[in-house]
Amino acid sequence: MGLIPGLSDEQNETRLLAKRFADEQVAPGAAQRDRQREFPKALVDQLGQLGLLGICVPSSLGGAGAGFTSAALVIEELSRVEASLAVTVSVHLSVGTQPILQFGSEEQQQRLIPPLAQGHGLAAIALTESHAGSDLGAIRTEFRDGRLHGNKQWVTNGSFAKTIVVIARDSEADGKPSAFIVERPASGLELVGTPEKMGLHASNTADLSFDGVECERLGEPGQGMRIALGVMDGGRIGIAAQATGLAQGALDLAIDWAKEREAFGAPIAKLGQIQAKIAEMSTDVEAARALYLRAAMLKDLGEPHTVEGAQAKLFASRVARFQTGEAIQVMGGAGYMTDLPAERYYRDAKITEIYEGTSEVQRLVIARALLGEAAR
Numbered sequence: 001m002g003l004i005p006g007l008s009d010e011q012n013e014t015r016l017l018a019k020r021f022a023d024e025q026v027a028p029g030a031a032q033r034d035r036q037r038e039f040p041k042a043l044v045d046q047l048g049q050l051g052l053l054g055i056c057v058p059s060s061l062g063g064a065g066a067g068f069t070s071a072a073l074v075i076e077e078l079s080r081v082e083a084s085l086a087v088t089v090s091v092h093l094s095v096g097t098q099p100i101l102q103f104g105s106e107e108q109q110q111r112l113i114p115p116l117a118q119g120h121g122l123a124a125i126a127l128t129e130s131h132a133g134s135d136l137g138a139i140r141t142e143f144r145d146g147r148l149h150g151n152k153q154w155v156t157n158g159s160f161a162k163t164i165v166v167i168a169r170d171s172e173a174d175g176k177p178s179a180f181i182v183e184r185p186a187s188g189l190e191l192v193g194t195p196e197k198m199g200l201h202a203s204n205t206a207d208l209s210f211d212g213v214e215c216e217r218l219g220e221p222g223q224g225m226r227i228a229l230g231v232m233d234g235g236r237i238g239i240a241a242q243a244t245g246l247a248q249g250a251l252d253l254a255i256d257w258a259k260e261r262e263a264f265g266a267p268i269a270k271l272g273q274i275q276a277k278i279a280e281m282s283t284d285v286e287a288a289r290a291l292y293l294r295a296a297m298l299k300d301l302g303e304p305h306t307v308e309g310a311q312a313k314l315f316a317s318r319v320a321r322f323q324t325g326e327a328i329q330v331m332g333g334a335g336y337m338t339d340l341p342a343e344r345y346y347r348d349a350k351i352t353e354i355y356e357g358t359s360e361v362q363r364l365v366i367a368r369a370l371l372g373e374a375a376r
């Protein structure tokens with residue numbers, strides 16, 4: 001684990017704590033959970049006991065008050081060994097909890113945040129519908145007569161999240177999207193299914209139906225898009241950290257393999273083409289880490305970080321997808337076999353280019369910010 005200059009003592013300690021937890025508690029069962037599609041419930045409980053599910057929540061609301069940079073470092077360390085657990089935590093800390101922290105009333109924050117920060121339940125966000133992903137404005141879920149009606153799909157932590165932020169058309173705001181909070185248990189909220197995925201098998205992805213579900217308003221009427229886009233600025237930093245962790249995990253595997261595996265009478269580490277891959281992988285990982293840390297630090301300073309978060313996610317997700325493949329290449333056929341984690345990292349990495357805004361959407365965000373009106 002290389003030194004990261006500029007981190008505070010607290011951030012370094014948090015990173016070390018997460019690393020130890022990842023290596024000792026998470027890594028040993030990760031392959032089996034992936035094979036059995038088993039959600040890591042016990043590990044999530046342990047993370048709660050360690051205070052890591054409230055790492056970036058202010059101490060006045062029951063959290064550790066350590067900031068978003070610490071959260072991102074934790075997500076990277078978890079992802080290095082199990083990306084499924086990392087996305088569970090990333091969604092909980094960022095797009096699940098942050099909307100209430102950033103847009104909730106004092107009363108909502110005091111009531112809803114402490115249990116989430118102390119590990120008594122997970123948070124989720126439900127934006128996507130079958131006909132509305134990148135085009136969030138096309139959602140049809142509706143708030144009318146004080147209740148939610150509609151369907152949401154692919155909600156991370158959706159099967160059991162205690163608190164779900166839902167973006168829906170608001171009959172009290174001329175049909176514009178607003179944000180709402182649903183607390184479980186909630187009558188009319190049904191789990192419709194948990195679709196099979198290419199990777200992230202140990203994470204929970206749920207389709208939900210809302211049939212007259214009681215909810216409370218979050219923020220002002222008609223502010224739904226602003227809230228969703230605002231919290232996704234932070235969510236993207238979490239996914240960039242997840243992608244960086246995947247690439248780091250793959251690099252670690254490739255280095256160990258290159259030193260051990262022999263071909264033509266010597267370790268493959270002596271081969272120039274293998275050395276070049278390791279050099280490229282490590283350079284990409286460092287650059288991805290630097291980008292997500294820059295965005296996270298800006299967020300902690302209260303500075304704008306939309307472009308920086310999008311750049312971090314765009315770059316780190318590409319690195320994760322490409323370099324997890326390169327790790328398999330270094331390992332040859334063994335990397336393709338399911339008894340080693342390289343193929344799991346490769347399957348898990350692809351989604352980082354899709355959720356919390358696809359790479360195409362990140363390019364739009366960056367280009368529009370830089371080009372302004374000329375890009376429209």
Ligand SMILES: Cc1cc2nc3c(=O)[nH]c(=O)nc-3n(C[C@H](O)[C@H](O)[C@H](O)COP(=O)(O)OP(=O)(O)OC[C@H]3O[C@@H](n4cnc5c(N)ncnc54)[C@H](O)[C@@H]3O)c2cc1C
Nearest residue numbers: 125126127128133134135154155156354355356357358360
């Ligand atoms: C495992 C998993 C977990 C998820 N978790 C959640 C969650 O917790 N909550 C939630 O609400 N959603 C969640 N999602 C949904 C995810 O955020 C969406 O899949 C994502 O936003 C992309 O939307 P889409 O899949 O509908 O793709 P589409 O929007 O249909 O995009 C299809 C293609 O068109 C491109 N495209 C679309 N619009 C543009 C444009 N304007 N310019 C250029 N290209 C464009 C896209 O980049 C993509 O290549 C999850 C998805 C998965 C797979």
